Amino acid sequence: MENNFYNEIKSILINARNKVYKTANFAMVEAYWNIGKRIIDEQGGKDTAEYGQGLLQELSN
Template identity: 50%
Template sequence: MNQIIIHQQFIQDIKTIVNSARGNAYRAINTTMVAAYWHIGQRIVEEEQNGQHRAEYGKYILKELSNALNNEFGKGFDERELSRMRQFYLTFPIRDSLRPELTWTHYRTLIRVENEQAYFYC
């Protein structure tokens, strides 16, 4: 009977290790992708500021960038999502203020908030 209990505990320990590693990997990937989206937004804004006719040029940038990225990486880089990345950078211009606990979904929600005082609580 003791062997069965020890064996089950051994299996449970391994499951705990795997689940912990998966959680750590998910958090690391999320933090890395949120940073990547911030940098993409930064580059879009920088490129727009170099354009002569900003509104038209901005739309052109997003369309062309979307086409290029979707061809290379598949879905996830449509014009709307690139626009969100741009807004993400404009809303949170200080990269070090980003919170690793927050996912891209959280930030997508936050960038729609119009009350700047609400960002204090992030």
């Protein structure tokens, strides 16, 4: 078999892996964005919670 054949197979696998990485990365960024949005919604639309509310502490537990 020619070296070109192996290089083509390698290229197919590398491209497939890269697609998986990009898809997974997008899904995680989307999840983090949605989590942040929900936190702000839970805080009544404010960027920060009132002192002592403990929302993030409760979530981390």
